[in-house]
Amino acid sequence: MSDAFVRLRDLTLSYGNTVAVPALNLDIREGELIALLGPSGCGKTTTMRAIAGLLSPTSGSIEIDGRDVTRLAANKRGIGLVFQSYALFPHLNAFENVAFGLRLQKLPEAEIRAKTEAGLATVGLTGFEARKPAEMSGGQQQRLALARSLVMEPKVLLLDEPLSNLDARLRLEMRTELQRVQKETGVTMVFVTHDQGEALAMADRIVLMRDGKIEQLGTPADLYDRPETAFAAEFMGFENILRSEGRELVSDQGRVTVGYESAAPMLAWRPGAVEIGSGPLQGRVIASSFAGGHREYVLDTALGPIKADAPVSIPEVALGETLAFDLPEGTARPLFA
Amino acid sequence: MQMRSLSTWLILGLTLTFLIGPFIIIIFAGASAGNSLAFPPDGLSLKWYLKVFTVESFRASFLLSMFLAVVGTLFALALGVPAAYALNRYKLPGDELIRTIVAAPIIVPGIIVGLALLRYLVVPLNFTVGMALFFAHTALILPYAVRVVSSSLNNLRSDMEEAAVLLGCTRVQAFFKVVLPNIRGGVLAAFILGFVTSFNQVPVSLFLSGPGVRTLPIDMLSYMEITYDPSVAALSALLAFMSVAIVFTAERLLGFSRYV
Ligand SMILES: Nc1ncnc2c1ncn2[C@@H]1O[C@H](COP(=O)(O)OP(=O)(O)OP(=O)(O)O)[C@@H](O)[C@H]1O
Ligand SMILES: [Mg+2]
Numbered sequence: 001m002s003d004a005f006v007r008l009r010d011l012t013l014s015y016g017n018t019v020a021v022p023a024l025n026l027d028i029r030e031g032e033l034i035a036l037l038g039p040s041g042c043g044k045t046t047t048m049r050a051i052a053g054l055l056s057p058t059s060g061s062i063e064i065d066g067r068d069v070t071r072l073a074a075n076k077r078g079i080g081l082v083f084q085s086y087a088l089f090p091h092l093n094a095f096e097n098v099a100f101g102l103r104l105q106k107l108p109e110a111e112i113r114a115k116t117e118a119g120l121a122t123v124g125l126t127g128f129e130a131r132k133p134a135e136m137s138g139g140q141q142q143r144l145a146l147a148r149s150l151v152m153e154p155k156v157l158l159l160d161e162p163l164s165n166l167d168a169r170l171r172l173e174m175r176t177e178l179q180r181v182q183k184e185t186g187v188t189m190v191f192v193t194h195d196q197g198e199a200l201a202m203a204d205r206i207v208l209m210r211d212g213k214i215e216q217l218g219t220p221a222d223l224y225d226r227p228e229t230a231f232a233a234e235f236m237g238f239e240n241i242l243r244s245e246g247r248e249l250v251s252d253q254g255r256v257t258v259g260y261e262s263a264a265p266m267l268a269w270r271p272g273a274v275e276i277g278s279g280p281l282q283g284r285v286i287a288s289s290f291a292g293g294h295r296e297y298v299l300d301t302a303l304g305p306i307k308a309d310a311p312v313s314i315p316e317v318a319l320g321e322t323l324a325f326d327l328p329e330g331t332a333r334p335l336f337a
Numbered sequence: 338m339q340m341r342s343l344s345t346w347l348i349l350g351l352t353l354t355f356l357i358g359p360f361i362i363i364i365f366a367g368a369s370a371g372n373s374l375a376f377p378p379d380g381l382s383l384k385w386y387l388k389v390f391t392v393e394s395f396r397a398s399f400l401l402s403m404f405l406a407v408v409g410t411l412f413a414l415a416l417g418v419p420a421a422y423a424l425n426r427y428k429l430p431g432d433e434l435i436r437t438i439v440a441a442p443i444i445v446p447g448i449i450v451g452l453a454l455l456r457y458l459v460v461p462l463n464f465t466v467g468m469a470l471f472f473a474h475t476a477l478i479l480p481y482a483v484r485v486v487s488s489s490l491n492n493l494r495s496d497m498e499e500a501a502v503l504l505g506c507t508r509v510q511a512f513f514k515v516v517l518p519n520i521r522g523g524v525l526a527a528f529i530l531g532f533v534t535s536f537n538q539v540p541v542s543l544f545l546s547g548p549g550v551r552t553l554p555i556d557m558l559s560y561m562e563i564t565y566d567p568s569v570a571a572l573s574a575l576l577a578f579m580s581v582a583i584v585f586t587a588e589r590l591l592g593f594s595r596y597v
Contacts, residue, residue, distance in 0.1 A: 054499050075502050087500040091518040100514075101504030152504060 004063075005030035005188055006051065006156055011060035013046050013212075020046045021212035023060065028156075028190065030065075033182050035199035036192045037235070038209035044192040046212075048158045051190070052081045065155055080149030080157040080187075084164060086141050088133040094120065094144055095129035101152045119151035120144075122181060139170045143177070150185065159191040163198060175202055196235060200224055208232055229337045230266055238268035238333060239307040249327060253304035256281060258327065264334030269327055271296060274308035279326025283308075285317050299323060360577055367571030374567050385571040395572065397549070398556035401470075402536055405552060409474035410482075410531035416475075417482030418524060422512065424483070425490040426498075443480045447540030450477070455544040466547035473541050478531035485530060489523025490516075529587050533580050 004027035013021040021043040028034050036044045049055040051062060053074030061070045069077050089097050099116045107115075120126055123143035133141055142162065149157055162178065163171045179202055182189050193199050199206045200220040208215045208223060216223060216232045227233040230241050243250040244262040258280070276297070283299025283306055290296075294309045295316065308325055310317075317323050362376050370380030389395060420439065424432055442450055451473065459469045493516065501511035517524070542552045551559070553576075561569050 052503060054502075074499075075505050075507060077503075079503065081500070081503050083496050083500060085494060085496055087494065087496040089497060089501075089515055089519075100501070104505040104510070148500075148504070 003029055005032075005065060006190075007061075007063040008047075008051070009061045009063070011047075011050060011062065012058045013043070013050050013055060014058045019058070019212070021050075024212070024214065026207065026214065026217075028188060030188055031186045032188055033179070033202060033204045034188075034190045035203035035206045036190060036209060037194065037196060037199040037206050038215075039194060039235075042209045043212040044194075044209060045160055047209075048081065048160055048190065048192060051156070052079050052158055053077045054081075078152070078155045080152055080154035082142075082145045082149055082157070082159040082162055084161040086133070086145040088141060088145055088148070090133055092132075093129065094125060094131050094133070094136070097133065097144060098148045098151055100148065115151050119147040122150060122184070123147045123177070138165055139174065142166065142174065146178075146181070150181065150187070153185075154187065156188045156190065159189065161192050161194075163193070164195075171198075178202065196237070208235060225333075227268070227333065228335065230268070230335055233268040233333060233335055238270050240269040240271070240274065240327070241335070242267055242303060242327070249303060251303040254302040256302050258329075260329040262329060262332070262334060264336055266335035267327075267329070267332040268335055269332055271307040271309040273328075273331035274306065275326040275328055275331070276308050276310045276323060277314050277325070279324050281325050281327065282322055283325060284322050285319050288316070288319060297323065299325065301325075360574075363570050363577065364574045367567050367569075367574045369567045369570075372566055374561075374565055374570055378567070385567040386575070388568045389572045389575065392560075392568065394551070394556055394560070395553070398551045398553045401467075401550065402553040405470060405474045406532045406535040409471060409535050410478050410528055412471075412475045413478035413482045413531055414486075414524060414527060417479050417527070418486050418517075420479075421483045421486040421490055422516065425487055426495060439483050440480050442477050443484075447477070447538065448543070451541035451544035454541070459545065466545055466550045469545045470542060470550070470552065473545055474535045474538065477538060477541060478535055481530045481534060482527045485527035486520060486523050489520040489526075493519050525587065529583055533583070536576075536580075 006026075006028040008024050008026040011021065011024040011026075012019060013024075024047065036047065038044055046055065050057055053069070053072065057070060061068055063069065064077065064079070089100065092100065095116055098119050099112050102112045102115055117126070120129065123146050125140065125143055125147060128136065128140065128144075133144065136144065142165070146159075146162075159178070163174050166174060175198065178189075178191070181187075191202070200223070203220060205217065205219055206223050207217050210231055216228050218226075223232065224236055227236050227238065233241055244265060244267050245255075247259070247261050248255045248257050249267070272294070281301060283301035285297055286300045286305070287298040288295060291309075294311055295314075297308050297310060297317070299306045299308060306325070306327075365378050365381075366374055366376045367385050368381050368383065369375065369378030369385065370382040371378065420435075423429065424436060429435065454469060454473050454476075458464050458472065459466065464472070497515050497519075498508075498511045501515045502508065506514060537554065538552070539554045539558075542555050546552065546555045553572075557569050557572060
């Protein structure tokens with residue numbers, strides 16, 4: 001992988017004596033949009049802060065654009081970071097917030113003005129120059145924070161849960177906005193999220209993290225269709241994960257015999273991959289909810305609770321009734337770890 | 338109901354009497370037409386208010402007190418703002434101890450501070466009285482500066498400085514460009530509190546006065562020992578007006594009481 005633009009080598013990050021991220025290796029290509037995905041506390045923010053230079057690594061190295069920046073001060077790295085809290089400067093208006101970094105570069109006033117206006121225009125904030133951050137909505141503040149980083153033309157733009165403070169509609173809007181800005185500027189972007197939907201929708205590649213280590217790295221399709229571990233599968237919505245022993249499926253609650261023998265030690269099904277209405281297995285409906293295009297059932301079975309989606313074409317089954325279902329080998333994702 | 342409102346009025350009345358009463362007494366005692374300090378005054382005139390401005394020693398000691406209050410407070414802020422910042426932002430070894438030491442002058446009676454400074458600073462180190470006074474007043478104000486500035490720093494998120502650094506600032510630039518503008522209300526509050534504290538300081542200054550070097554309150558005390566005329570009351574009233582005016586203006590401009 002000689003085309004790595006950001007290269008993390010055995011990066012170890014700790015707080016005092018606690019290691020938050022042990023020996024992380026990651027290559028990010030130029031112009032790529034990478035999502036760091038993982039549960040709370042898995043080390044996403046820690047990794048970002050290290051790339052930005054706000055946290056110095058215990059060991060390992062960080063290379064950006066072919067240069068080792070491990071010991072380079074944060075203000076010399078040319079990396080932008082959009083904080084989850086935006087971290088706007090409350091005493092400055094929108095224009096001065098965006099112009100802040102340009103002024104430090106001692107650019108001519110006309111150039112500062114032009115770049116700042118262009119930056120504000122990119123995020124759709126033309127006309128808001130005189131507003132203080134406190135006089136702007138959450139979405140506008142977020143776009144302002146984005147513009148403030150973008151005008152610096154950073155080599156890499158890091159975004160820490162950029163969308164988590166926004167309501168659902170604004171979040172969708174900002175998703176497209178971020179993707180558009182990324183395509184327009186071609187900046188290498190790394191964004192943190194613990195929303196798998198967000199990662200799938202936006203990223204070129206997803207880095208799924210667990211306890212400071214990379215659990216799986218791949219395209220959204222890789223992760224969505226081909227999770228390699230039970231952890232990844234669970235994170236990607238495979239809600240039924242069972243062990244396979246001979247001709248039996250096994251859970252902590254019990255075991256059932258099926259008509260096939262799998263080579264993989266574990267099999268996983270999304271709720272939609274469970275066949276419902278017929279089959280060798282039986283479950284009692286303990287919860288049922290309408291989800292637009294389908295109906296979501298939770299079945300109490302010999303294997304414990306099984307989540308299954310039924311097409312609306314199948315008549316609704318009342319709570320407490322028994323439903324036949326199948327866990328077919330063909331729709332299962334085999335897992336080896 | 339009737340009883341309750343009666344007792345409410347009673348408490349309010351008592352509170353006001355004790356708070357404002359002395360102030361009223363002083364204003365009138367200073368406005369006496371007679372020649373000795375008395376209340377109620379014998380007749381009313383403004384002559385003592387005018388005389389205050391002609392007493393040579395008052396003028397000198399007022400300037401000294403002014404100097405100590407302004408320059409001492411600025412000095413205390415120059416030390417206290419960085420100290421508060423360091424205590425707030427960095428995990429220092431023994432920062433609890435530092436906090437306690439910094440707060441000590443608020444807890445320890447001024448008279449002890451004054452005596453200690455005299456005994457261990459002025460006498461053995463040959464400090465001039467003026468230097469000792471300056472040192473003492475700076476030290477006295479420092480805890481207020483640290484405390485008031487700390488409380489406004491607590492409300493300031495540290496990620497703002499990190500954002501500034503990533504935009505190209507050094508840590509020092511980030512402090513001046515981002516931190517300071519956002520705590521200026523707290524700094525001004527600390528300045529006013531320090532100014533008033535220093536200006537009205539008696540016990541510490543008592544030990545550190547020498548011939549011709551007296552702060553205004555000390556000067557007023559010794560004036561009273563010799564001349565028992567109403568000019569001291571008049572001066573007190575003027576000083577009280579000055580303090581009230583400063584605090585009132587600050588409150589109007591900045592909501593000063595938020596920071597104290
Ligand atoms: N300042 C700190 N001091 C000590 N430990 C910390 C500190 N910050 C984070 N940690 C620990 O490091 C680990 C990784 O934290 P990090 O903030 O990187 O997680 P995250 O993936 O960003 O989580 P979240 O999704 O909740 O933001 C956690 O176990 C956390 O408790
Ligand atoms: Mg985080």
